[in-house]
Amino acid sequence: MIDIVGVSKRYGDVRALRHVTLQVASGELVAVLGESGSGKTTLLKLVNRLIDPDAGEIRIDGHPIATTDPVALRRTIGYVIQQAGLFPHWTVARNISTVPRLLGWDAATIRARVDELLAVVGLDGSHRDRYPDQLSGGQRQRVGVARALAARARLLLLDEPFGALDPITRVALQGELRRIHRELALTTIMVTHDMVEALTLADRIVVLYRGEVRQVGTPVELMTRPADDYVARLTSMARHQADAIADVSA
Amino acid sequence: MTELLRGLPPLLASHFVLVTVALGVAIVVGIPLAIAVADRPRLAFPIVTVAGVIQTVPALALLALMVPLVAETRGLGLGVSSFGFPPAVIALALYAVLPILRNAITGLRGVDPAVLEAARGMGMSRHQVLRQVQLPLAAPVIAAGIRTAAVWTVGAATLATPVGQACLGNYIFAGLQTRNWSMLLVGVAASAALAIVLDAILAGVEHALSARGSRRRGIVASATAALVVALVILGLPHVVVPRVSVAPVTAATRSERAGITKIRIGAKTFTEQYILAEVMRVRLEQAGIAVEVAGSLGSSVVFDALRAGDIDAYADYSGTIWVNHMHRPYGASRWQILAEVEAWLAREHHIRSLGSLGFENAYALAMRRDAADRMHVRAIGDLAPHARSLSIGGDYEWFGRGEWFAVQRAYDLHFARTSTFDPTLLYDAVARGEVDVISAFSSDGRIAGNDLVTLADTAHALPPYDAMILLAARVADDPRVECALAPLRGSITIERMRQANLMVDRAAGKSSPADAARWLLRGLPMRDCQD
Numbered sequence: 089m090i091d092i093v094g095v096s097k098r099y100g101d102v103r104a105l106r107h108v109t110l111q112v113a114s115g116e117l118v119a120v121l122g123e124s125g126s127g128k129t130t131l132l133k134l135v136n137r138l139i140d141p142d143a144g145e146i147r148i149d150g151h152p153i154a155t156t157d158p159v160a161l162r163r164t165i166g167y168v169i170q171q172a173g174l175f176p177h178w179t180v181a182r183n184i185s186t187v188p189r190l191l192g193w194d195a196a197t198i199r200a201r202v203d204e205l206l207a208v209v210g211l212d213g214s215h216r217d218r219y220p221d222q223l224s225g226g227q228r229q230r231v232g233v234a235r236a237l238a239a240r241a242r243l244l245l246l247d248e249p250f251g252a253l254d255p256i257t258r259v260a261l262q263g264e265l266r267r268i269h270r271e272l273a274l275t276t277i278m279v280t281h282d283m284v285e286a287l288t289l290a291d292r293i294v295v296l297y298r299g300e301v302r303q304v305g306t307p308v309e310l311m312t313r314p315a316d317d318y319v320a321r322l323t324s325m326a327r328h329q330a331d332a333i334a335d336v337s338a
Numbered sequence: 339m340t341e342l343l344r345g346l347p348p349l350l351a352s353h354f355v356l357v358t359v360a361l362g363v364a365i366v367v368g369i370p371l372a373i374a375v376a377d378r379p380r381l382a383f384p385i386v387t388v389a390g391v392i393q394t395v396p397a398l399a400l401l402a403l404m405v406p407l408v409a410e411t412r413g414l415g416l417g418v419s420s421f422g423f424p425p426a427v428i429a430l431a432l433y434a435v436l437p438i439l440r441n442a443i444t445g446l447r448g449v450d451p452a453v454l455e456a457a458r459g460m461g462m463s464r465h466q467v468l469r470q471v472q473l474p475l476a477a478p479v480i481a482a483g484i485r486t487a488a489v490w491t492v493g494a495a496t497l498a499t500p501v502g503q504a505c506l507g508n509y510i511f512a513g514l515q516t517r518n519w520s521m522l523l524v525g526v527a528a529s530a531a532l533a534i535v536l537d538a539i540l541a542g543v544e545h546a547l548s549a550r551g552s553r554r555r556g557i558v559a560s561a562t563a564a565l566v567v568a569l570v571i572l573g574l575p576h577v578v579v580p581r582v583s584v585a586p587v588t589a590a591t592r593s594e595r596a597g598i599t600k601i602r603i604g605a606k607t608f609t610e611q612y613i614l615a616e617v618m619r620v621r622l623e624q625a626g627i628a629v630e631v632a633g634s635l636g637s638s639v640v641f642d643a644l645r646a647g648d649i650d651a652y653a654d655y656s657g658t659i660w661v662n663h664m665h666r667p668y669g670a671s672r673w674q675i676l677a678e679v680e681a682w683l684a685r686e687h688h689i690r691s692l693g694s695l696g697f698e699n700a701y702a703l704a705m706r707r708d709a710a711d712r713m714h715v716r717a718i719g720d721l722a723p724h725a726r727s728l729s730i731g732g733d734y735e736w737f738g739r740g741e742w743f744a745v746q747r748a749y750d751l752h753f754a755r756t757s758t759f760d761p762t763l764l765y766d767a768v769a770r771g772e773v774d775v776i777s778a779f780s781s782d783g784r785i786a787g788n789d790l791v792t793l794a795d796t797a798h799a800l801p802p803y804d805a806m807i808l809l810a811a812r813v814a815d816d817p818r819v820e821c822a823l824a825p826l827r828g829s830i831t832i833e834r835m836r837q838a839n840l841m842v843d844r845a846a847g848k849s850s851p852a853d854a855a856r857w858l859l860r861g862l863p864m865r866d867c868q869d
């Protein structure tokens with residue numbers, strides 16, 4: 089579904105991405121893992137053309153996106169922004185209906201769709217007319233996901249959707265994301281810097297380090313056959329944490 | 339007081355319209371400009387700088403500058419009048435643009451870039467990002483700029499009087515010049531009240547618009563727009579024809595016969611001019627011609643307005659035209675100047691002079707009678723030995739005028755100190771001994787009122803300033819206008835003019851300019867011009 093081929097991007101002296109190649113199959117949930125500044129957000133923004141690459145090509149369903157209209161392209165891709173990025177002057181319902189309105193859906197369809205999505209992300213109707221500053225962090229993240237799903241995009245880009253949440257909310261939302269992804273048959277790229285989140289949620293994991301892909305593989309492949317020392321350090325850290333927890337509970 | 343307040347509604351209306359239209363223009367120009375340059379610092383900097391420089395020009399000067407500018411461009415190529423509303427609106431709009439522009443740029447730049455990127459990421463076009471996200475989020479800052487501009491403009495608009503636009507400034511200028519403090523107070527209080535009310539309305543609109551709930555927002559926006567449009571339309575009649583007179587508007591008597599039925603009279607910003615305008619009004623209305631007085635006009639504005647036909651008549655002084663408009667040297671005789679000025683006006687501008695009214699309002703040096711007696715000073719030349727220990731006061735123009743240089747040269751005067759005063763304060767300053775000598779106007783009533791003496795100009799260094807009525811071509815040959823105004827030639831002596839000026843200027847027992855005008859006309863043998 090998504091073909092990223094030899095893509096590079098630099099900002100002045102900073103080489104944000106170097107020769108990144110990645111294929112995401114239809115229906116797959118791919119996690120992009122890396123430390124801060126490794127180029128994760130840059131990779132996502134290349135897919136919906138918020139930025140354009142210096143070299144390489146990105147194709148969706150075989151069509152190079154460089155030749156598509158970026159505004160139209162973005163309306164077909166659900167995008168959950170780091171820290172939710174809700175419009176502060178709009179209610180929850182208005183935020184969720186952003187893309188359907190841009191696409192010119194009629195009012196009744198939009199209303200129904202908003203109700204449906206509130207249910208999908210686990211918010212009740214009382215949240216409809218609240219403003220983002222009247223929501224908790226977790227509720228805002230849910231609204232961000234609902235907004236990304238509103239126009240029935242088949243492709244979903246999530247940029248650290250569960251950052252800065254308490255563990256209980258985070259785990260609940262992770263479960264819901266997995267469910268939504270499967271039920272709606274989405275193709276999803278999710279950015280995270282949490283190894284455990286990547287291991288438990290993703291079909292495959294891409295490890296970025298300073299703009300380079302260090303490994304692409306399933307959680308099992310990463311845990312059993314890390315490609316290099318960096319990936320090995322990441323997986324052993326996750327393993328140590330799990331061991332430590334096991335020790336405490338024993 | 340009630341008589342004073344009778345003139346308020348039309349002036350308030352035209353003030354409101356002036357402010358609203360200027361503000362509207364500033365918004366229509368300022369906000370799109372801000373949108374265009376907000377994310378282009380290299381473009382924004384020069385534009386904001388230019389707007390800032392315009393702001394540093396005093397509003398009075400900016401307004402006065404607009405008159406020749408509009409005139410030179412032949413009404414901006416649209417043929418609009420260089421008198422009154424158009425130059426006033428342009429100047430005030432220029433003045434109001436800066437706060438609107440600067441706040442709009444600040445507001446637009448202040449929107450969280452993450453939110454803007456989210457908007458783009460959702461698939462909004464540039465235009466949609468602007469309209470749906472950036473502008474609404476910048477709105478409070480933009481609105482604050484508009485409110486600042488509104489309050490400034492209400493204040494600055496009072497300065498539109500000298501360019502011929504009726505507004506609350508008419509009270510302020512006439513009040514200041516004739517030392518009618520209650521009149522001044524009415525103007526100041528009304529404009530302060532208008533500023534407060536306008537600010538409160540805008541605050542209410544701002545609050546309603548930022549309130550959450552889009553239905554209410556729409557209602558408030560359209561209701562406000564409707565209200566403003568309605569008020570502007572209601573006020574418009576007061577603007578198109580500047581009805582400047584602060585004196586009660588007498589019922590216009592119209593003649594059924596052909597010929598001139600209505601005349602607009604101009605007056606500069608001092609007492610004598612208000613009185614002479616009223617003198618003309620009384621005579622013309624007796625002849626069945628409706629009269630409108632546009633008072634408190636700038637000296638060059640009133641001349642240009644007559645040339646352009648924006649007013650039909652006013653009184654000017656031979657020396658003013660000789661020096662300011664003909665740029666001729668001093669030293670000619672009184673009658674030669676009068677004759678040449680009249681010929682030049684007719685030839686160059688088709689303006690008809692009705693001849694000297696009989697008195698001069700010339701520059702003269704004046705001092706306290708007791709001081710003059712002590713120093714044995716009778717003529718300007720007698721000052722020469724004392725001048726190095728004396729101070730001289732003058733009005734705003736005096737120390738830059740040719741007369742001042744001519745006097746110094748002719749009598750070899752070197753004063754210890756010079757100080758500039760508002761003309762209304764000049765006579766008190768010399769009476770109280772703050773200065774020793776002043777540049778006075780020879781017909782000013784306060785010369786006698788303050789027991790001052792004018793010093794003889796034996797060397798004829800100061801040019802003559804014969805008062806004369808000037809008529810625009812449109813009315814110059816009308817028989818009834820002729821009948822009403824021509825007999826005024828030679829009818830007012832300097833003593834009577836001084837007395838009339840004093841009646842208005844004195845602190846206690848003041849008369850209105852209209853009363854002084856009737857007093858002047860009393861006893862003049864003039865025939866009825868009705869038929």
Ligand SMILES: Nc1ncnc2c1ncn2[C@@H]1O[C@H](COP(=O)(O)OP(=O)(O)OP(=O)(O)O)[C@@H](O)[C@H]1O
Pocket residue numbers: 099100102103104122123124125126127128129130131281
């Ligand atoms: N607009 C930009 N201008 C200059 N440098 C940029 C820009 N955007 C990103 N960078 C740089 O590119 C590199 C990659 O940034 P990116 O946002 O992709 O990191 P990230 O992996 O998403 O980090 P984080 O986990 O902190 O969100 C960083 O060094 C960053 O400073």
Ligand SMILES: [Mg+2]
Pocket residue numbers: 128129130170247
């Ligand atoms: Mg990031």
